[in-house]
Amino acid sequence: MFTGFIPIVNQEKIKMRKHLKISTLIVLALAAVLLVISFDEVLNPKPWVENEDYLFPRFIASGIAVLGVLLFFEQSDNEKSTNYKDLLPGLALIIVYILTMKYIGFYLSSMILFFAGVMTYRKPEESNDFWRVCIVRLGIAALFTITLYGLFTEMLHVHPPGGMFF
Amino acid sequence: MEFLDYFVNVFTAYHIALLVGGTFVGIILGALPGLSPTMSVALLIPFTFHMEPESGLILLGAMYTATVAGGAISAILVNVPGAPANIATAMDGHKMAKQGKSKEALHYCFISSFVGGIFGVVILIFFTPPLAELSLKFGTTELFWIAILGITIIATIDSKSVVKGLISGLFGLMLATIGDNPVLGVERFVFTEHLTGGVNIVVGLIGLFAMPQVLHLMENYYNEKNTALKPTGSSTLMNSFGYVFSRVKALSIGSVIGSVIGIIPGAGGQIAGLVSYDQAKKVSDNRHNYGKGEPEGIVAAESANNSMVGPSLIPLLTLSIPGSPTAAVLLGGLLIHGIFPGHEIFETNKEVIWTFIDSLILAQVFMLIIGLFLSKHSAWIMRVPDNFMAVGIMVLAVFGTYSIGNSYSDVLIMVCLGTIMFFASKAGFSAVPVVLGIILGPIAENNFLLGKLIGGARFGDNWILYFTTGTINITLIAICIISVVYGVYSNRKSRKN
Numbered sequence: 001m002f003t004g005f006i007p008i009v010n011q012e013k014i015k016m017r018k019h020l021k022i023s024t025l026i027v028l029a030l031a032a033v034l035l036v037i038s039f040d041e042v043l044n045p046k047p048w049v050e051n052e053d054y055l056f057p058r059f060i061a062s063g064i065a066v067l068g069v070l071l072f073f074e075q076s077d078n079e080k081s082t083n084y085k086d087l088l089p090g091l092a093l094i095i096v097y098i099l100t101m102k103y104i105g106f107y108l109s110s111m112i113l114f115f116a117g118v119m120t121y122r123k124p125e126e127s128n129d130f131w132r133v134c135i136v137r138l139g140i141a142a143l144f145t146i147t148l149y150g151l152f153t154e155m156l157h158v159h160p161p162g163g164m165f166f
Numbered sequence: 167m168e169f170l171d172y173f174v175n176v177f178t179a180y181h182i183a184l185l186v187g188g189t190f191v192g193i194i195l196g197a198l199p200g201l202s203p204t205m206s207v208a209l210l211i212p213f214t215f216h217m218e219p220e221s222g223l224i225l226l227g228a229m230y231t232a233t234v235a236g237g238a239i240s241a242i243l244v245n246v247p248g249a250p251a252n253i254a255t256a257m258d259g260h261k262m263a264k265q266g267k268s269k270e271a272l273h274y275c276f277i278s279s280f281v282g283g284i285f286g287v288v289i290l291i292f293f294t295p296p297l298a299e300l301s302l303k304f305g306t307t308e309l310f311w312i313a314i315l316g317i318t319i320i321a322t323i324d325s326k327s328v329v330k331g332l333i334s335g336l337f338g339l340m341l342a343t344i345g346d347n348p349v350l351g352v353e354r355f356v357f358t359e360h361l362t363g364g365v366n367i368v369v370g371l372i373g374l375f376a377m378p379q380v381l382h383l384m385e386n387y388y389n390e391k392n393t394a395l396k397p398t399g400s401s402t403l404m405n406s407f408g409y410v411f412s413r414v415k416a417l418s419i420g421s422v423i424g425s426v427i428g429i430i431p432g433a434g435g436q437i438a439g440l441v442s443y444d445q446a447k448k449v450s451d452n453r454h455n456y457g458k459g460e461p462e463g464i465v466a467a468e469s470a471n472n473s474m475v476g477p478s479l480i481p482l483l484t485l486s487i488p489g490s491p492t493a494a495v496l497l498g499g500l501l502i503h504g505i506f507p508g509h510e511i512f513e514t515n516k517e518v519i520w521t522f523i524d525s526l527i528l529a530q531v532f533m534l535i536i537g538l539f540l541s542k543h544s545a546w547i548m549r550v551p552d553n554f555m556a557v558g559i560m561v562l563a564v565f566g567t568y569s570i571g572n573s574y575s576d577v578l579i580m581v582c583l584g585t586i587m588f589f590a591s592k593a594g595f596s597a598v599p600v601v602l603g604i605i606l607g608p609i610a611e612n613n614f615l616l617g618k619l620i621g622g623a624r625f626g627d628n629w630i631l632y633f634t635t636g637t638i639n640i641t642l643i644a645i646c647i648i649s650v651v652y653g654v655y656s657n658r659k660s661r662k663n
Contacts (some may be wrong), residue, residue: 019593020593022593023593023594023595027333030337034340037355052350052615053347053350053352053354054354055614055615055618056343056610056611056614056615057340057343057354057355060336060339060340060343061340063332063336064333064336064337064340067329067332067333067336068333070329071329071330071333074327074329074330075327075661080591080592081592082385082589082592083385083386083389086384086385086386086387086388086389087381087384087385089384090380090381090384090385090556091381091384091585094380094560094581095581097560097564098564098577098578098581101564101574101577102574106564106565106568110561110564110565113557113560113561114557114558114561117553117556117557117560118553118554118557120553121384121387121388121552121553121556122553123387123388140554144558144561148561148565152565152569158569159572160565160568160569161568161574
């Protein structure tokens with residue numbers, strides 16, 4: 001049997017099939033964890049716990065398990081690949097934003113995220129005059145934050161995380 | 167025709183000012199992801215303390231109407247529904263915006279909302295007594311099946327694969343079970359203190375829609391040309407009116423289904439929008455374009471979620487049972503003003519209630535005028551570069567999430583859910599069934615457990631019979647099965663094509 005050449009279309013199908021297998025594995029693993037937790041009270045009954053606390057989750061976990069098996073036999077035609085190179089800097093910024101917000105406050109961290117975000121994602125044609133672009137974007141970030149502060153904190157009296165500043 | 171006697175009360179300068187102000191602010195708040203109609207109305211209640219009861223209710227009613235319609239603005243322009251009721255609108259609305267037709271999409275949205283809204287108020291006026299009796303026939307098992315029906319319908323319409331759609335729906339239901347058991351009160355799946363309060367509906371909505379959108383904009387910033395930068399729609403307002411009124415099937419399906427679902431306590435606008443969208447798709451000649459920017463989808467969804475507003479007040483006013491979460495907040499507004507809903511409300515507070523109901527008609531008119539005015543100018547949002555849009559959505563999403571319960575844990579849940587959804591969407595899973603699962607989870611579980619208790623008392627170990635007998639139960643089960651079978655059939659057919 002000739003196996004040295006795999007047409008591009010087939011390669012794409014094999015790649016998609018691989019994605020589907022990974023999805024199936026994740027769904028089945030999730031279902032297994034949920035089944036173990038939700039059936040624990042039935043298998044190891046405790047006198048002070050009703051064994052119906054997890055009744056509804058048990059049905060759902062069983063449903064996910066059955067559908068996970070069916071997923072393996074699905075036709076895989078709508079998976080997309082991920083562009084990690086462009087995604088990861090943004091995701092890292094978001095994580096830093098969420099973690100620092102608690103300490104430096106919502107408004108200051110939002111202004112930093114806004115500025116850092118629009119400076120990180122910058123197309124080559126936008127960088128003719130770096131310092132001008134930088135100052136304009138910093139101004140927009142400040143204006144955006146002040147608008148949020150005026151609208152939410154001053155008008156609607158909704159207070160976001162304060163942190164050490166405001 | 168008693169309602170006509172009190173129309174004159176609405177036409178005072180003060181009440182007109184309240185209607186215009188409430189509508190304008192409502193549309194703006196509705197468009198902000200996280201500030202749902204329920205929360206917007208709740209934020210406004212303190213402002214009505216010092217008002218006369220009828221003035222306070224007029225302001226709250228205008229806000230309710232406007233926020234439901236306003237949620238479509240962000241659904242269409244940035245693919246982040248302002249409220250759960252606008253989930254179905256985003257499916258075609260954002261695709262239209264990406265095609266440069268944001269202005270038309272917003273026109274269709276506000277015109278359909280107006281038609282649906284007027285239909286709903288007419289139902290409220292003329293059918294209150296008989297419909298209140300119908301809503302009473304929906305007990306625990308019927309509400310359980312309604313919730314399951316919502317999941318099966320959305321799983322079949324929003325995903326290219328029914329299996330993936332159902333898995334997403336069940337995952338949403340599972341997320342809804344985190345926290346206390348609604349009947350027995352025991353904590354479940356609380357692996358960390360951040361999960362103690364469970365997953366809030368709006369936190370789920372923001373996380374599952376806003377966060378993947380932000381990551382998508384970042385991921386494709388250098389690769390994707392934003393076609394939506396230039397709104398090229400040449401359609402005039404008259405053309406938009408002409409288009410909406412020519413889609414009689416979608417408009418009537420949306421208005422009728424929205425009204426019927428509105429009177430079912432607890433069902434809410436999200437189910438109204440999705441069920442109408444599904445039914446309109448099934449009977450449409452353009453069904454293959456649904457999900458690709460088909461304006462009919464917007465007409466069906468928006469007429470439904472606004473036609474739900476009036477009927478959702480029927481069980482509230484006559485039985486003290488709110489038809490939607492926002493109606494539940496309105497109940498608080500009524501009680502603050504010393505108005506106690508019940509059969510005798512039209513005797514004891516006749517003037518206040520009829521003036522309030524009449525004002526809802528005028529609120530729809532102002533919603534249309536202000537909405538169309540704003541849609542003329544809101545297309546500029548589509549010109550905002552993707553990098554600014556991404557960070558702007560992120561900041562608003564975090565703020566909206568935090569403001570729900572002043573909880574940092576909610577922000578963490580929102581970011582985690584959104585990131586998981588982003589990667590799951592790469593594998594073909596959709597966010598809509600997950601959100602609907604989170605929304606319907608408490609309704610489904612609560613009614614399931616109560617139904618089991620009642621069924622156990624009646625049938626002993628065969629409690630399941632309580633869920634599978636009765637005309638309404640059997641009808642709902644049949645519709646669930648039909649929707650799944652039809653979904654599998656249409657998936658296979660579209661694959662073959």
